[in-house]
Amino acid sequence: MNILLTGKNGQVGFELQRALAPLGNVHAVDSGDCDLADADALRALIRDVRPSLIVNPAAYTAVDRAETEVDKAMAVNARAPGIMGEEAERLGASVIHFSTDYVFDGHKPTPYTEQDPTGPLGVYGQSKLDGEKDLASATRRHLILRTSWVVGAHGHNFAKTMLRLAAERTHLNVVNDQLGAPTSAALLADLTAHVVRRLQTDGVHEFPFGIYHLTASGETSWHNYACHVVAQGLQAGLPLKLTPEHIRAIATDAYPTAARRPQNSRLDTSQFRATFGLRLPPWQQGLDHILQQIL
Numbered sequence: 001m002n003i004l005l006t007g008k009n010g011q012v013g014f015e016l017q018r019a020l021a022p023l024g025n026v027h028a029v030d031s032g033d034c035d036l037a038d039a040d041a042l043r044a045l046i047r048d049v050r051p052s053l054i055v056n057p058a059a060y061t062a063v064d065r066a067e068t069e070v071d072k073a074m075a076v077n078a079r080a081p082g083i084m085g086e087e088a089e090r091l092g093a094s095v096i097h098f099s100t101d102y103v104f105d106g107h108k109p110t111p112y113t114e115q116d117p118t119g120p121l122g123v124y125g126q127s128k129l130d131g132e133k134d135l136a137s138a139t140r141r142h143l144i145l146r147t148s149w150v151v152g153a154h155g156h157n158f159a160k161t162m163l164r165l166a167a168e169r170t171h172l173n174v175v176n177d178q179l180g181a182p183t184s185a186a187l188l189a190d191l192t193a194h195v196v197r198r199l200q201t202d203g204v205h206e207f208p209f210g211i212y213h214l215t216a217s218g219e220t221s222w223h224n225y226a227c228h229v230v231a232q233g234l235q236a237g238l239p240l241k242l243t244p245e246h247i248r249a250i251a252t253d254a255y256p257t258a259a260r261r262p263q264n265s266r267l268d269t270s271q272f273r274a275t276f277g278l279r280l281p282p283w284q285q286g287l288d289h290i291l292q293q294i295l
């Protein structure tokens, strides 16, 4: 199987290089090889590689900056997935794409299912939602995996930000009224590989394409997540300037940001688990594995 993998140096893309390797001939690219905002370059790449599967973890992920870099966020997150869908349709190929909890407004009191109405609060969420829709309308052979709060050993994420700030400051304020599930990039990559294997055995006529919610199990707040990371850092002997007791739990209103975030980022993963027969480990398991690697 010829697989085209985008965003090979992103958190998820980096892990996918490893996880997809046994499943086919992986042609992995980064933004230097092809700027996804350049529609002609993207079409040319796909026509050149002629993949039977496109796996697209590349995205514009700077949530606050997207509020002012609207065109760029839209080109990468909304238009590129649509083009991938069109080209895949011509080739008879399939597309595995990643999306986000930020397509929801976060007002629902319980975890979001795939059937719930979307309502993004910012440009990033809107661009990701547009990408889902453009991909899905271009080809039936799409698998969209909506995940949340991605954390990996390779790349930028909230856990690394907390370790950096804890080495510099004696106090921190972190919001405790936004809930979600930190999800490890390695877990996402491994689950994607299982799904690709299923695609290979089912074939494109039988494979259950569509949108699925996919996160680690359990839930937490950004505040509790920060405390967990700092506690692990201290246990590993890092010279931090603060302990979890110095991380103050604050409300979202007390931490103004350019983009609004959903209060409820929890995703109901029962559809994925039932369809693919896979279990999703608790968020702490993936996070602690990463912390062991970086500490």
Ligand SMILES: NC(=O)C1=CN([C@@H]2O[C@H](COP(=O)(O)OP(=O)(O)OC[C@H]3O[C@@H](n4cnc5c(N)ncnc54)[C@H](OP(=O)(O)O)[C@@H]3O)[C@@H](O)[C@H]2O)C=CC1
Pocket: 007, 008, 009, 010, 011, 012, 013, 030, 031, 032, 034, 035, 036, 037, 056, 057, 058, 059, 060, 061, 076, 098, 099, 100, 101, 128, 146, 147, 148, 149, 150, 151, 155, 156, 185
């Ligand atoms: N990070 C998170 O918390 C979450 C992420 N997601 C989604 O999961 C997926 C993977 O996210 P994650 O691995 O964290 O993302 P990262 O931000 O770690 O990586 C994104 C990758 O996309 C590439 N990219 C960005 N712009 C372009 C461009 N114009 N042309 C080509 N490549 C580009 C970047 O390449 P380069 O470095 O070369 O610029 C980078 O390697 C994305 O779809 C994201 O929306 C969903 C929920 C949470």
Ligand SMILES: Cc1cn([C@H]2C[C@H](O)[C@@H](COP(=O)(O)OP(=O)(O)O[C@H]3O[C@@H](C)C(=O)[C@@H](O)[C@H]3O)O2)c(=O)[nH]c1=O
Pocket: 061, 062, 063, 100, 101, 102, 147, 148, 149, 150, 157, 158, 161, 172, 173, 174, 175, 178, 222, 255, 257, 261
């Ligand atoms: C750095 C910092 C952040 N925060 C808050 C801001 C925000 O509400 C929350 C998380 O901040 P971040 O900016 O790191 O996270 P953010 O970039 O919003 O993370 C999101 O990224 C995109 C790509 C996704 O798809 C989402 O699932 C989600 O992971 O923590 C604090 O309260 N105190 C702090 O010191």
Ligand SMILES: [Mg+2]
Pocket: 061, 062, 063
């Ligand atoms: Mg961020």
